[in-house]
Amino acid sequence: MARYSIFALARNALRRHRDWPLAWRSPEPKAAYDAIIVGGGGHGLATAYYLAKRHGITNVAVLEKGWIGGGNTGRNTTIVRSNYLHDESAGIYDHALKLWEGLSQELNFNVMFSARGVINLAHDEHEARELRRRVFANQLAGVDAEWLTPLQLKEFCPILNVDPGMRYPVLGGALQRRAGTARHDAVAWGYARGADGRGVDIIQNCEVTGFDIRDGQVRGVRTTRGEIAAPKVGVVAAGHSSVLAEMAGLRLPIQSHPLQALVSEPVKPVMPTVVMSNAVHAYMSQSDKGELVIGAGIDSYNSYAQRGSLPVIEETIQAVVELFPITSRLKMMRQWAGIVDVCPDASPIIGLTPVEGLYFNCGWGTGGFKATPGSGHVFAHTIARDEPHAINAPFTLDRFHSGTLVAEHGAAAVAH
Amino acid sequence: MAQPFRTAEGGRIDRSRSLAFTFDGREMRGHPGDTLASALLANGNRLVGRSFKYHRPRGLLAAGGEEPNGLVRLRRGGRAEPNVRATLAELYDGLTAESQNRWPSLNFDLGAVTGLATPLFPAGFYYKTFMWPPAWWPAYEGVIRRMAGLGRAPAAADPDRYDHRHDHCDVLVVGGGPAGLAAAQWAARTGARVILADEGSEFGGSLLSGNESLDGKPAMAWAERILAELAAAGNVHLLPRTTVSGYYDHNYLGMLERVADHLAEPADNQPRQRLWKVRAGQVVLATGALERPLVFADNDRPGVMLASAAQSYVNRYGVRPGDRAVLVGNNDSAYPAALDLAAAGVRVAALVDLRPEAHLDWLARLDEQGIEVMAGRAVTGVEGRDGVRGVRIAKLSDDGKGIVGGVGREVECDLLCMSGGWTPSLHLFSQSGGKLLWDEGLASFRPGEAVQAVRVVGAAAGRFDLTACLAAGAEAGNAAANDSGHRRRGRGPRRPTAEEMPPPLAARPMFLIPGGRGKRFVDFQEDVTAADLQLAVREGYRSVEHVKRYTTAGMGTDQGRTTNVNALGVVAQELDVSVPEVGHTTFRPPFSPVTFGALAGRQVGELLDPLRRTPMHGWHQANGAVFEPVGQWLRPYYYPAPGEDMQAAVNREVKAARHSLAVMDATTLGKIDIQGPDAAEFLNRVYTNGWKALKVGSCRYGLMLGEEGMVMDDGVTARLGEGHFHMTTTTGNAASVLAWLENWSQTEWPELRVYCNSCTEHWAVVSISGPNARKLMAELCDDVDLSPEAFPFMTWRQGTVAGLPARIFRVSFTGELSYEINVPAGCGLNLWQTVLAAGEKYGITPFGTEAMHVLRAEVGFIIVGQETDGTVTPLDLGMDWIVSRKKDFLGKRSLSRSDTARDDRPQLVGLLTEDPNLRVPEGAQLIPGSDPRPPVASQGHVTSSYESPNLGRTFAMGLLQGGGERHGEVVHVAFDGRAAPATVTAPRFFDPEGSRARG
């Protein structure tokens, strides 16, 4: 794998950039692998990367029905943070955040992780109480968190409206400074390149249509490009997880909803941080390119249609204009939707299934982008060792039977 | 003031009036009918902006909505708007505009130094660098961000207003060119309700910019006749300046009408823009086609523009876009453009035809004008940095992949017009779900199968012959109307015939022009070159979506309208496959950017969300209440007396309730009227306790659980009759509880005969509380026996209070003797005032939500959402007494799950800090030790924390692991690096027997 750097750029510039190697190959699928990952999103690619890098399992294929990163990985609003309520969540999200902090160097691919801080606003006493609770819990868990008054918020983010006369005045907000955003596509590409460089086959336009399961043990998968054998199959298919589970005879406690997002036209920097508000319901940051990136709500019905609709956007923009009045004359440039896989407790499922050799990593819902490195890391461990890593041990499928839920509605909300 | 590039005559401008405007402070003049773009050109101002990445000087490429370069910041202050397409900005007197993305000025832009280092900045370079040293990334990022972005956002709030309008129509015609006009006319003749929308300020589409004739007369005369007919028809809505921006499911379309953008500011009561949300029976898309640029070296220099744009500037705006022109094309379009330019007084130096043979008919006509035609040749380079000074013309090899016969010859000119063929405008069709098919002859996509009720006609369908477009439009309009149930009586309108054009000669598709050394731009706005696309492919970004995302081609504000097909062509060539094999990217709404303000409409500021006020709100306001939002309601939080702070006010209110008499407006509580023979059975299933035996006239407290066994809501419900109950819910959950009840009664238990109705707003509720409550009641009510025996705790009576018909509930949330008096909402204020007047002798004190919280916490009552968070069972709250063992109820099964049945779950406890004056913050964590330094595993948290004037100290409640068994233990309350010791107690601090409420 040729290293990327400013020197490499300069060298290649002399050769008119004609000699850059492939970021990843596009090989034909082999008949068999040691492990198959279904789903070429960030989580799936990260899993393959860590399988190869940390566990020496390199005879791996990532099967993607479309193009890698084309699912929620390439559709999300890229908020990365770890200030969840419960220790179990703080465990996995902060593990991920620590990996984010060195990810560009780890992958030698600039994923542009930008620790610009994430603010959660409180608009009433109830929200303030819940947010402070989260701040205090984070302080004990070692996750950085602080409470800002409206004036401090205004200082941190000057375009934020903190006028006490607002319909839902801002009472304060919780700030995680280490949190921020990243470049979503780069995450998929960086992991793909890293995995490919270690021998993983990344196979696009290859949809898994069934599993070969005999005697309670997975033997391989059926795909639109033929049958492929493997003793271990990890499924990381986000919104389509239930569809794949059904092919394996499993039922998941997951609902799939369209979640919408939009960007404005690019403008010069105005938004120095990420602001999220549940009560007024909007989330906004600004990309390196200058677009305001705005997260909207989920459609109120279940669906697999990855397209935006108008009413959800109207509501979101109302909130955005209320929170950031200077945006009123800016323009929406693009809107879209992704299918999010939501668990009843708003926490993921990462682990074994009743089928031997078959593993699922799903249920990240509206907020799994931030977990990508951590999720891939522990899922690779789970697949390699056939047992969960301590960090993902709480996130079993079985918890929906026992009731040992990790309720993160407050921290996750419809939030990211 | 002179406008040196204004033609002597012609154009659809009003030369009798002159308008002043400024661009970057330079004062200029134009005419009504001009756009900012045409007026700038008329004044000889060709440099309009700097490019996104390389800060290259840019001029206008187009004359319409597809313009990628001419983005300006229009107006000032709160009305400033960045990224406005100069080609759509209609000129008005006093218009001010500024160029963007340059510093310090447009002519001298320091950002252009990046241009020197361009070899270092190929597509995606930022993924490959800025990684070392890691600590420098924030600094790198700061620079990247400042270089990126286009315009500046305004610094002040928007003074203008935006409207929404919902509408239905039988036929929505999008695009007011010839095909669209014909469609609208034919549809309208059937009596169908028709909407005709067009992005431009005038209808006519391509006719506005050409000089075609129909039936021997100027085609615009025909258009004007149709428009007059449509305007006079009662069933047609004409919407100029209206961009159809989104095509959603079920023929639902979003359209943005620019109501007042062509004025200095909106008139009184006029919105700036209006968002139309139209449900159309049938849609006819007559969205036209856009000319494609050619991709050759330095094709982005100011003075290089689309041939159709040049034609539009001379014909529609009376502006010469240059003095001396060269045209280059791969199809016939450049020929008529050359003639129009010549007619307007532009010297046409040459026409370069990429095709091996020139078009003979056209050639003859150009010959008459003395215009040289050079076939089999291409423009391979442009001289001049800030403006075209000349072009290089070289001979193409037979396969078009190379140059033969040397570097060619240079021709002096200041204008280069290009035509790379036509792209049907199919964004909306694609958004509607329609499939696109590759058309080899067109070298572009045309509409395939539709999945919604939509037809595509005219140039949008790949038809360029005017007579045929008109016929197709007429037919589609008629058919659409028929399909929506409308039929024309009598004969249709006469179909006009266009003048005969020379038969078209096949175009020579060529997505990349060889030769030259400069950058060959494919996406002008995003600064993406052919080399960038090729690099992406070489690096393995092969999916068209990857190419797009890696290079950002097609991701600009122009939605890549002039980019997409060329980009696909270049990629296909690099991959050595056909364009359809490459496929195309998804078209996502909106077609043109839509103003946030317009999307928000009137729902901003106060109207963001409906504000609910009780009938007594005015009184609270007049009496100095401080309010808190609770859901959509505003509730009095506390009523400070002059000079009092919040705590003093709350203490006074609390004391009044405990010692004499206090009154609260409890109107906001959710109220649901439940009726039906099975109502008791229904409640029995939704509440954890039994309801069947409840007597008429009695009340009962109930808890509702979600399916996972967690407390969802609580409240008192009264039995009004055998099959009639009055349920109360928490203020915040009123709507969701009703939805929950409806869900179960409608979808799971349809056999139960039960009906639920929200009656929250029907009743005003005055709650009086305190030892003197009965005395006051006795004064106000004489038709109910108020004695404790006749009207005991947890019953209700119908009676007359203060002369008003009332339901009186003897329930208590404060732990004091209380009456909740419900009267029809309209009587609420009357009752409230009477109660206050009569209670004066008892020092009656209005109290707000905060005092209520203290009072209820003192006696250990929970608040759902405060003591609970969706993970708390009734058992965790120590409320086993309310959970029936005998019957089934929602959530029951979940209570026996292994985790839910654990006995060391977090359980509700009281907490008394060692320091009686320390009021710990709500949400603070509970830990066993005194060291709060991380990592410490939390054992629970504080749910409520108050100061109590009755206890003379602070007190708190919380959820603590295994707390039920830990009374007496000392734990620590951790917050902000502190750990305060506190003793665990039972969660009840006052009147432990509960005798006061029963008294």
Ligand SMILES: Cc1cc2nc3c(=O)[nH]c(=O)nc-3n(C[C@H](O)[C@H](O)[C@H](O)COP(=O)(O)OP(=O)(O)OC[C@H]3O[C@@H](n4cnc5c(N)ncnc54)[C@H](O)[C@@H]3O)c2cc1C
């Ligand atoms: C609008 C939106 C905004 C969001 N914002 C945020 C945010 O700000 N922060 C955050 O942390 N998270 C956010 N999320 C959530 C986040 O995007 C996801 O949780 C995360 O990206 C999931 O990653 P993944 O790799 O598991 O899934 P994906 O990227 O969706 O990958 C799954 C892949 O599986 C493939 N696949 C499916 N079925 C098959 C099959 N049968 N065969 C082969 N391949 C298959 C799909 O094509 C897809 O590429 C957001 C999501 C959306 C939709």
